[in-house]
Amino acid sequence: MAKVSDIFARKPARNGTPEPGSILSALSVPLFVVDDQDQLSFVNQAAEQFFASSTTTLLGRPLSEILPEDSPAFGLIHQVRDGGYSVSEYGVTLSGPKIGSHFVSIDAATVADRPGSVVVSIHERSIARKIDHQLVHRNAARSVTAMAAMLAHEVKNPLSGIRGAAQLLEQNADPEDHQLTRLICEEADRIVALVDRMEMFSDKQPLAREPVNIHVVLERVRRLAENGFARHVKFIESYDPSLPPVYGNRDLLIQAILNLVKNAAEAVPKEGGEITLSTRYQQGVRLAIPGSGSRVDLPLQVMIQDNGPGIPEDIQPHLFDPFVSTKAGGSGLGLALVAKIIDDHGGVIEFESQPRRTLFRLMLPMVPRETGLEEELTVDGDQV
Structure with missing residues (x-):
């Protein structure tokens, strides 16, 4: 049997098509093939x-x-060899005496005409775009969590005293000064309301999880949007009807997706604005959790795409940081909250943005087999 390296080394076709080996060798991504004995048969x-x-x-x-x-x-x-399908794993550490330590993502797939052979590509840049983004989002969520705890303790109590003092002053103040005391009370109430929103980030209780039909969630979000802030938007739906249930919290998933749809609705043009909601199953996407030996399968993908002007490039690296917003008067907490919700689910959120196409992709876990709930769907209260 010929080696895979022999296959890649074939001569170019008569029409001038370059040989596969020269194409693969030109790639900046490390790529190699192992045979059925795990011996290297091709390297670029x-x-x-x-x-x-x-x-x-x-x-x-x-x-x-x-x-x-x-x-x-x-x-x-x-896994690839036994299952016969491609697998992508993010957040993997490859190390050895000669190569050192690398934090990478790995894509692996079978070689169709060579049983037992597996082609593997290693993506250090990909990890920077994907998992480093996710880790940044997690750090953003954690920073907001710490800030929320601090604000609740250090700000709300003094504000209560300031408001009470303003109410006492109002009792003896001249009528023309009532406007100022009311201003103090209103601003104190506004800051307390902001802190209350921040306290959502400090909830460290484990999620109450159950099998969730993500299409029921998306339908609820679409109807809420169409009857409110997105009356001017055309919704396009492209769903995988065979998608298994998400292992998550229905209310939090509604909140996260609703935030993304609201942002999309505010970004699209008043005339011709479109938001596409889609789902798909991608076998083999896994996330290795840093600091632990566990890996989470994330095969369920939810996409929210709009035809707005896109996210400014200078904002993109900090999009999920708290208090970063492209909207005038925006608090910049919406996407930070989305990042925390998806993080709490053990998922990944990614985005791509260019003029007339901004896409947010959520990669979520399905119900683990060990729970025995993979065939169960929660429908009570989900009527939309």
């Missing part, structure tokens, strides 16, 4: 640099001589 130039060895040294060499046998790469390769 980026993989040579990643493994700090030449192609001649690497070909035919067991991957276990480069990476420790307990490396998550082997589990991923065996």
